[in-house]
Amino acid sequence: MATTEALPAPAAVPAGGLPATWAARATAALPGGVTSFTRGLTPPITWSRAEGAYLWDTAGTRYLDYHLAFGPQILGHNHPQVNDRVKHAIDRIDCIGVGSTELEVEVAEKLIRHVPSAEAVLFCNSGSEATMHAVRVARAATGRPKIIKFQGCYHGAYDSLLLNVISPAARLGQQDPLSAGLLSHALDDTIVLPFNDAAAVEQAFDAHPDQIAAVITEPIPHNIGAVLPEPGYLEALRALTRRHAAVLIFDEVITGFRHAIGGYQSICGVTPDLTTLAKSMGNGYPVAAVVGNKDLMHRFMPGGGDVFFGGTYNGHPVGLAAAAATMDLLEDGAVHRHVFRLGERLRSGLGEIARRRGHTATPGGYGSVAVLYFMEAPVRDYADLLRCDGAKYVAFHQRMTERGVFMLPMNLKRNNLSAAHTDADVDRTLELADAVLADLPR
Numbered sequence: 012m013a014t015t016e017a018l019p020a021p022a023a024v025p026a027g028g029l030p031a032t033w034a035a036r037a038t039a040a041l042p043g044g045v046t047s048f049t050r051g052l053t054p055p056i057t058w059s060r061a062e063g064a065y066l067w068d069t070a071g072t073r074y075l076d077y078h079l080a081f082g083p084q085i086l087g088h089n090h091p092q093v094n095d096r097v098k099h100a101i102d103r104i105d106c107i108g109v110g111s112t113e114l115e116v117e118v119a120e121k122l123i124r125h126v127p128s129a130e131a132v133l134f135c136n137s138g139s140e141a142t143m144h145a146v147r148v149a150r151a152a153t154g155r156p157k158i159i160k161f162q163g164c165y166h167g168a169y170d171s172l173l174l175n176v177i178s179p180a181a182r183l184g185q186q187d188p189l190s191a192g193l194l195s196h197a198l199d200d201t202i203v204l205p206f207n208d209a210a211a212v213e214q215a216f217d218a219h220p221d222q223i224a225a226v227i228t229e230p231i232p233h234n235i236g237a238v239l240p241e242p243g244y245l246e247a248l249r250a251l252t253r254r255h256a257a258v259l260i261f262d263e264v265i266t267g268f269r270h271a272i273g274g275y276q277s278i279c280g281v282t283p284d285l286t287t288l289a290k291s292m293g294n295g296y297p298v299a300a301v302v303g304n305k306d307l308m309h310r311f312m313p314g315g316g317d318v319f320f321g322g323t324y325n326g327h328p329v330g331l332a333a334a335a336a337t338m339d340l341l342e343d344g345a346v347h348r349h350v351f352r353l354g355e356r357l358r359s360g361l362g363e364i365a366r367r368r369g370h371t372a373t374p375g376g377y378g379s380v381a382v383l384y385f386m387e388a389p390v391r392d393y394a395d396l397l398r399c400d401g402a403k404y405v406a407f408h409q410r411m412t413e414r415g416v417f418m419l420p421m422n423l424k425r426n427n428l429s430a431a432h433t434d435a436d437v438d439r440t441l442e443l444a445d446a447v448l449a450d451l452p453r
Contacts, residue, residue: 033057033069049081049421061088063431066417074417075436077381077426082233083290085269085350085379086340087431093294093336100332108323114331121338122302125273127282128261129302133311134326138264139167141287141299142227144320146171148301148310149225149258149285151318157219159226161206163393165234166227166262166287170197176234177423180397205392206232207240209247216255225258226251230275233265235423236382237375238390245281252284258307259283264299268292269427270378272341294337298330346430350379353428353437357381360441368448370403379428383407396423403451410447416440 034055038044045051060067064087066076076088086093104112119132135141146158146169158171162183166172170193178187186198202219204211206228216223226248232238252259261283266275268291276282284307289299302308310316340346354376361383362374375382375390384390385400385407401422408418416439418426 052420063087063089064429064433064436072415074412074415075440076417077428077440078417078419078424079427079429080295081290082265082269082380082425082427083293083295084427084429084431085291085346086294086337087429088295090294090336090340090431092340093296093333096332096336097296097329100328104328106324106327112326112328112331114328114335115326118331118334118338121335122288122300125277125338125342126267126286126288126302127273127276128284128286128304130305131308131314132300132302133308133313133320134331135299135301135320135322136297136324136327136330137167137299138262138287138289139169140322141264141289141301142166142172142260142262143169144301144311144318145260145285145287145303146225146227148307148318149260151316152307152310153224153257155222155224155257156200157202157223158200159202159204159212159215159223161228161232161393162203163206163235163238163396164227164229164232164262166229167264170194171201172227174198174201175203178393183394183397205394206238207244207391209244209251212248212251216251216257223255223257225260227260227262229262229265230279230281231266231270231377231380232393233380233425235393235396236384236390236425237377237380238392238396239375239377240279241391245279249281249283258285260285260287262287264289265291268337268341269380271347272338272344292337293330293333296330296333298327298334340430347378349430350428350432353432353434354379354381356434356437357426357428357440360437361444364441364445364448368445368451369453370448370451371400376425381426381428382423384423399423407444407447407451410451411440411443414443414447416443 034057043051044055057069058066059069066074122129122132162175165176173189175187176189202215249259261276263274263286267288271277285303287301292298310318311320313320358374358376358381365372373384373386373388375384385403386398404422405420408420411418
């Protein structure tokens with residue numbers, strides 16, 4: 012069962028009749044009780060503390076965390092060296108708003124050194140901002156309106172990208188907006204295709220000659236767990252975009268820094284024109300970047316071009332100090348060797364237990380990412396994942412959470428490991444998973 016530690020008592024409830032519990036107070040003050048639509052939990056949890064591989068809720072219950080805030084904490088929560096670098100920064104400087112800072116130069120130089128596509132760098136604050144800017148400059152550079160994205164990939168809240176993520180079967184092959192209020196003409200210029208199907212991409216280019224500005228993709232679609240690119244697929248995207256003078260954008264908001272300091276592109280050997288980075292870049296602090304070749308990057312107004320790029324908090328010292336410290340800690344490769352080994356142990360262990368307990372299941376993932384799909388292989392695109400038993404997936408995660416191992420109870424969401432996780436943590440996880448899968452209906 013989950014363990015507890017003594018924590019300070021909750022703050023006194025203000026006068027005026029507010030509900031007594033933190034969860035009730037959150038519901039009263041925040042729409043749905045949370046500040047992002049994927050944060051809702053049943054039953055609700057309000058957190059009070061995070062350290063290493065662990066979280067504590069306001070009742071004092073401790074959880075081994077495999078969610079890691081959708082993945083940013085590659086080093087673990089509240090890493091002391093990252094925090095020390097942030098504290099040092101805020102003792103010296105805050106938001107300046109003009110010119111550049113030492114930290115901007117330092118982190119940009121690190122990115123150029125490590126990320127193959129990075130010839131120039133611009134900083135922003137979130138993955139959504141980064142992908143918005145990448146698509147905009149691709150359209151400006153090519154003079155074309157259309158972009159290609161892939162079913163199941165999530166690229167943030169920008170109108171042109173916020174569609175066809177977790178779609179029901181009936182919506183495959185047609186527009187499936189993730190929100191009301193999106194501009195219909197923006198959606199109309201987005202072509203949604205199945206991942207791992209280079210022939211479909213080629214057909215789209217042929218059907219829309221001189222109309223497609225860019226292809227944007229997660230090199231590994233982690234927003235639906237972990238669908239790996241088949242051999243030659245990313246290379247085919249690179250060849251097709253070059254042939255048709257379109258821009259290839261890798262959304263490495265998740266894969267960047269989590270799989271390698273140079274991003275997944277440094278592993279697969281395919282160099283895109285533009286790359287978007289965030290999440291593990293700052294180990295959980297808010298920081299993001301667009302990087303790419305100089306011709307495209309200098310189309311942005313800071314480089315003398317005609318494409319707007321601005322933001323009061325761009326290049327904020329807090330996020331950049333965290334990024335500098337995180338990259339320093341990743342440079343020798345020890346963190347990635349550790350999390351890759353634990354990831355393989357977790358994936359293979361979950362797969363073996365599921366088979367032994369009589370469940371139809373396919374373990375998936377890459378590096379520090381692990382997922383157990385309750386379905387038969389293969390897993391090559393989003394349509395395959397419609398065969399996953401979503402109810403069982405959620406039930407497994409929920410029962411693990413009830414036992415003190417926090418796995419986000421949402422269908423197709425991945426588990427992440429960090430440098431703070433240990434072999435003992437994986438042993439405990441597999442022991443509890445054995446008990447849960449023994450009781451879970453076949």
